[in-house]
Amino acid sequence: xxxxxxxxxxxxxxxxxxxxxxxxxxxxxxxxxxxxxxxxxxxxxxxxxxxxxxxxxxxxxxxxxxxxxxxxxxxxxxxxxxxxxxxxxxxxxxxxxxxxxxxxxxxxxxxxxxxxxxxxxxxxxxxxxxxxxxxxxxxxxxxxxxxxxxxxxxxxxxxxxxxxxxxxxxxxxxxxxxxxxxxx
Amino acid sequence: xxxxxxxxxxxxxxxxxxxxxxxxxxxxxxxxxxxxxxxxxxxxxxxxxxxxxxxxxxxxxxxxxxxxxxxxxxxxxxxxxxxxxxxxxxxxxxxxxxxxxxxxxxxxxxxxxxxxxxxxxxxxxxxxxxxxxxxxxxxxxxxxxxxxxxxxxxxxxxxxxxxxxxxxxxxxxxxxxxxxxxxxxxxxxxxxxxxxxxxxxxxxxxxxxxxxxxxxxxxxxxxxxxxxxxxxxxxxxxxxxxxxxxxxxxxxxxxxxxxxxxxxxxxxxxxxxxxxxxxxxxxxxxxxxxxxxxxxxxxxxxxxxxxxxxxxxxxxxxxxxxxxxxxxxxxxxxxxxxxxxxxxxxxx
Numbered sequence: 001x002x003x004x005x006x007x008x009x010x011x012x013x014x015x016x017x018x019x020x021x022x023x024x025x026x027x028x029x030x031x032x033x034x035x036x037x038x039x040x041x042x043x044x045x046x047x048x049x050x051x052x053x054x055x056x057x058x059x060x061x062x063x064x065x066x067x068x069x070x071x072x073x074x075x076x077x078x079x080x081x082x083x084x085x086x087x088x089x090x091x092x093x094x095x096x097x098x099x100x101x102x103x104x105x106x107x108x109x110x111x112x113x114x115x116x117x118x119x120x121x122x123x124x125x126x127x128x129x130x131x132x133x134x135x136x137x138x139x140x141x142x143x144x145x146x147x148x149x150x151x152x153x154x155x156x157x158x159x160x161x162x163x164x165x166x167x168x169x170x171x172x173x174x175x176x177x178x179x180x181x182x183x184x
Numbered sequence: 185x186x187x188x189x190x191x192x193x194x195x196x197x198x199x200x201x202x203x204x205x206x207x208x209x210x211x212x213x214x215x216x217x218x219x220x221x222x223x224x225x226x227x228x229x230x231x232x233x234x235x236x237x238x239x240x241x242x243x244x245x246x247x248x249x250x251x252x253x254x255x256x257x258x259x260x261x262x263x264x265x266x267x268x269x270x271x272x273x274x275x276x277x278x279x280x281x282x283x284x285x286x287x288x289x290x291x292x293x294x295x296x297x298x299x300x301x302x303x304x305x306x307x308x309x310x311x312x313x314x315x316x317x318x319x320x321x322x323x324x325x326x327x328x329x330x331x332x333x334x335x336x337x338x339x340x341x342x343x344x345x346x347x348x349x350x351x352x353x354x355x356x357x358x359x360x361x362x363x364x365x366x367x368x369x370x371x372x373x374x375x376x377x378x379x380x381x382x383x384x385x386x387x388x389x390x391x392x393x394x395x396x397x398x399x400x401x402x403x404x405x406x407x408x409x410x411x412x413x414x415x416x417x418x419x420x421x422x423x424x425x426x427x428x429x430x431x432x433x434x435x436x437x438x439x440x441x442x443x444x445x446x447x448x449x450x451x452x453x454x455x456x457x458x459x460x461x462x463x464x465x466x467x468x469x470x471x472x473x474x475x476x477x478x479x480x481x482x483x484x485x486x487x488x489x490x491x492x493x494x495x496x497x498x499x500x501x502x503x504x505x506x507x508x509x510x511x512x513x514x515x516x517x518x519x520x521x522x523x524x525x526x527x528x529x530x531x532x
Contacts, residue, residue: 027215027521027522028520028524030218034214035207035211038207038211039202039207042202042207043199045200046198046199046200046202047194047195047198052200052201055202056209056210056213057346059210060213060214060217060345060361063210064214064218067214067218113198113200114198114199114200114201115197116197116198116199117196120197123185123193124190124193124197124198126190127187127191127193128194130187143191146187146188146191147194147195147198148195149195173187174187177190178186178187181185181187
């Protein structure tokens with residue numbers, strides 16, 4: 001039944017009704033919203049961080065903060081981007097911290113994500129090693145655009161940076177990664 | 185390979201080990217935290233000293249002096265009072281709580297809790313250390329929300345969100361969300377029992393994910409006494425390995441590790457989650473009898489999820505009467521639960 005409920009709630013417009021029900025305190029509505037969006041948010045977070053560390057915490061925090069601010073969501077059909085934005089803010093805080101503690105982080109956190117195709121592993125790991133060298137904000141913007149496929153205006157909205165800055169940062173990261181490739 | 189091509193590859197090939205069980209685990213933590221919000225809202229609704237206390241805390245924080253003062257508190261009807269620090273951190277005190285801020289500055293907050301229970305929801309700030317001292321026990325916030333209870337014999341620390349480090353003497357244990365440690369006052373920390381709360385308690389949420397650092401997970405295990413025999417592999421380690429085995433698709437190995445955990449650590453708080461996971465794996469393998477038995481051993485844990493899964497497993501195994509009985513049991517305990525519609529169908 002839960003699955004059938006999930007299947008029936010697969011349109012963005014359904015988010016509107018579910019958000020209303022969740023705001024009214026209906027626990028099942030929250031459950032459905034969570035089940036619809038958690039995997040997506042987890043995917044974005046994982047590809048952004050490049051590792052499993054902090055994944056559960058960030059997904060948890062994104063949903064807790066998202067539910068707390070649900071009443072402030074102007075367009076309930078935009079719940080997913082809203083959750084992603086919150087997650088991105090959390091990721092930024094963690095990535096910034098991780099960069100400051102780089103030496104320690106290198107020991108504690110793997111920066112190599114799981115790659116389903118073994119033949120693609122080396123390329124993907126090289127990509128994340130390259131990303132580890134760019135500033136956190138630029139990395140977030142680049143991953144949102146290049147990997148997650150968000151448009152530039154969407155990336156600007158998620159990251160809180162201007163469109164011009166977003167473009168500049170993506171170009172900078174492209175250059176950095178190209179240079180890394182060339183040096184290897 | 186060009187960066188854009190590598191990005192395409194990452195988009196296609198990189199996915200988190202995010203399965204249903206992990207999603208349910210995080211969901212439970214979210215629900216727990218939101219339910220704490222609701223309780224806080226109810227309890228502090230009538231507190232009139234909120235602003236003066238916040239101003240007091242802000243003033244102390246700004247001056248940055250070493251200040252010792254008894255927290256002036258006013259209780260609402262539920263006997264709860266509240267202290268809000270300038271950075272948004274919040275402490276909720278039960279009527280019996282006696283807590284004194286010993287040091288409040290931009291870089292360090294130290295509170296001493298003499299008695300009673302208090303919940304702390306600490307705004308994460310990497311540049312500021314937040315410590316609660318209870319007798320010779322030191323609880324340092326690494327994450328965000330936790331609760332400290334002190335009665336005549338015990339000190340208990342329960343973590344709702346994030347991580348804390350609990351230290352007594354030279355021994356330290358790190359707890360993650362959903363974990364707790366109970367320290368008996370007349371025993372050294374080496375003999376303290378670290379345990380996880382029952383899965384359906386309001387402050388729980390077992391988090392034994394690969395996201396935790398190995399040291400953090402390992403240290404959340406019961407701290408062995410010097411006299412104790414060398415333990416077999418720790419419950420956290422077994423659970424972590426089982427998670428890895430499942431992520432790698434090796435369900436048989438995962439089952440073996442989880443059963444070993446249940447057998448060798450029967451008192452550990454992870455047992456419920458381990459049994460639940462066994463149930464899920466057995467159900468996936470079509471072993472509905474074994475799945476049902478595993479789910480049933482979890483009781484009504486996880487807001488009734490285990491009961492619901494047990495009912496479905498019995499139904500899938502053709503045991504309609506048992507399935508109906510379990511569904512009825514679920515509906516009785518969780519009439520508005522997330523699985524109620526499914527259970528109503530089974531109940532007929």
